[in-house]
Amino acid sequence: xxxxFGVKAKETSAPPPSLDDVNDGLQKRVDNVESKIKKIDDELxxxxxxxxxxxxxxxxxxKQEAARLIKEKRMWMGEKQxxxxxxxxxxxxxxxxxxxxxTKAQVAALEATSVAMKAQAAAFDVDKVAELQDDLDDLTDxxxxxxxxxxxxxxxxxxxxxxxxxxxxxxxxxxMPTSAxxxxxxxxxxxxxxxxxxxQAQEASTDPADLEKQxxxxx
Numbered sequence: 654x655x656x657x658f659g660v661k662a663k664e665t666s667a668p669p670p671s672l673d674d675v676n677d678g679l680q681k682r683v684d685n686v687e688s689k690i691k692k693i694d695d696e697l698x699x700x701x702x703x704x705x706x707x708x709x710x711x712x713x714x715x716k717q718e719a720a721r722l723i724k725e726k727r728m729w730m731g732e733k734q735x736x737x738x739x740x741x742x743x744x745x746x747x748x749x750x751x752x753x754x755x756t757k758a759q760v761a762a763l764e765a766t767s768v769a770m771k772a773q774a775a776a777f778d779v780d781k782v783a784e785l786q787d788d789l790d791d792l793t794d795x796x797x798x799x800x801x802x803x804x805x806x807x808x809x810x811x812x813x814x815x816x817x818x819x820x821x822x823x824x825x826x827x828x829m830p831t832s833a834x835x836x837x838x839x840x841x842x843x844x845x846x847x848x849x850x851x852x853q854a855q856e857a858s859t860d861p862a863d864l865e866k867q868x869x870x871x872x
Contacts, residue, residue, distance in 0.1 A: 654692050672743055672746055672750065673747070675743055676740060676743040676744065676747070679736050679739055679740045679743065680740065682736055683736050683737065683740065685734060686732055686733045686736070687733065689729050690726055690729050690730060690733070693722050693725060693726045693729070694726070697719055697721055697722050697723070697726075700715050700718055700719045700722070701719070704716060704719070705716050794866045
C-alpha cells in the first residue's frame with residue numbers, strides 16, 4: 654500500500670511568532686494608519702482654503718467632502734487607538750516574559766551556589782574548628798597576662814591625691830627668712846667696713862749710737 658500510494662510527507666509546523674514579531678507587525682500597522690491620517694489632514698487643509706473662496710453649491714459640495722474626510726479620519730484614529738492598546742499589552746507581556754527569564758536565571762544561580770557551599774562546608778570539621786578557636790583564646794589570655802606582668806609599675810607608688818597647692822605653699826614658707834634672720838642682715842648692713850691698717854715703718858735714726866745698737870755692736 655505504501656508503495657502504491659506513497660507516504661504522506663510529515664508536515665513541519667512553522668514556529669509560532671514571538672512577541673517581538675507581533676509587536677513589530679503592530680508598529681508597522683500603526684505607522685501606516687498615521688500616514689493615512691496625515692494625508693487626510695492635508696486634504697482637509699486644501700478643502701478649507703477652497704471653502705473660504707467659494708459660496709453656494711460649490712461651497713456645500715466642498716463641505717460634504719470635508720465631512721466625509723473627517724469621518725474617515727475618526728475611523729482611522731479609532732483603529733490607531735486600538736492598535737496602540739494592543740502594543741501596550743504586548744510590551745507588558747514582553748516585560749513579564751523577561752522578568753520570568755531573569756527569575757529563572759536567579760534560581761539556577763542560587764541552586765548552583767547552594768551545591769557549591771554544601772561541598773565547601775563538608776570539608777570543615779565543626780568540632781575541630783571549635784577546639785582550634787578555644788586554643789587560640791587560651792593563647793590570647795596567656796599573652797595578655799605576660800604583657801600585664803611586663804607592664805607592672807616598678808617605680809615608687811606615690812599617692813594620687815596629693816595636695817599640690819598645700820605643698821607649694823609650705824615650700825614658700827620654708828624659703829621665707831625669719832625675723833631673726835632679717836635682724837642679722839640689717840646689723841651686718843649697718844656695721845662699718847674696716848680696712849686692714851698697714852704698719853708704718855719707723856723712721857731711720859741718724860744717731861751713731863742707735864746705729865750701733867741696731868747692728869748689734871756694743872761700744
